[in-house]
Amino acid sequence: MSKLDYNFTKFFYIEDEVLYQLKDSATRWLITVPENTQRAQRAAVKSNTMKEIFVFGEADGFLPFRTLMEDEGAFYSAPVNVDCAESIALLMYSSGTTGLPKGVMLTPRNLVAVMEVMKLLGSAIKSKDNTPILGATNEVVLGVMPFYHVSGLNASVISSLMTGSAVAVLPRFRPRLFLATIEKYKIKKLSLVPPLVLFLAKHPLVDKYDLSHIQLITCGAAPLSKELAETVINRLGGKAQLNLFQAYGMTETTLATHVMMNTASDKYNSVGELMCNLECK
DSSP, rough: OOOOOOOOOOTOOHHHHHEEEEEETTEEEEEEEEGHHHHHHHHHHHHSSEEEEESSOOTTTEEHHHHTTTSGGGGGGGOOOTTTTSSOOHHHEEESSSSSSSEEOOOOHHHHHHHHHHHHTTTTSTTTTBOOOOOOOOOOEEOOTTTTSSHHHIIIIIIIHHHOOOEOOSOOOOOHHHHHHHHTOOOOOOEEEHHHHHHHHGGGGGSSSSOOOOOOOEEEOOOOOHHHHHHHHTTTTTTTEEEEEEEEEGGGGGSEEEEEEOOOOTTTOOOEEEETHHHOO
């Protein structure tokens, strides 16, 4: 286990926005992609805290991320003691309601606790083939939600590490790529936001792809109307084929706090009940 804590920035941030987050979090190492290296370099120079920039793939003047994987372990020659209840695992930046984004400190215990809740939730909410909502080792999960958002990180990455599912990562939303990926990998469960549900419900491109294997859609981050939920369900095969439920949560709670437990319910505009093992005041 590493004593490093990790924070994520938005792909489309301009230089000053990246700089603010680097300075606020005192980031020392940055991992990016080739198309963002110059922007990252300019911000890193101004931050006065950066030690090195790594890149996924290749970019002139930057160390490839794979060099980290080639280390023989000398960096951690002695056991690392981590307080799972107090050490920071993730520093997730949330826009909040006013001012600049604020870093939300999540501990290893936060992450483990929310995954345990999700495992318990799986016994109550299942897809139409009776498999848990977290997926299985033989499934592919769609990574379209941004990983800098706690919902995308947990639903696509951390839960998949726990279940052994593969993740098909989309760098950004592109309609044809989005639909083709769902079709190619026969993705059964989608974690989406209302604009993507609207796309599935209304866009003419959807009819050109076989999406009949979708059995479950989870929607969060903003309210979804009952009318829109019913429209997408009817378009993708009807209630006999597809479950849809909304969830409510926030960065500070690590993921959802409320979901619609009753998959037979047609209250699609409700976030449902408090999740198991949680208290709400």
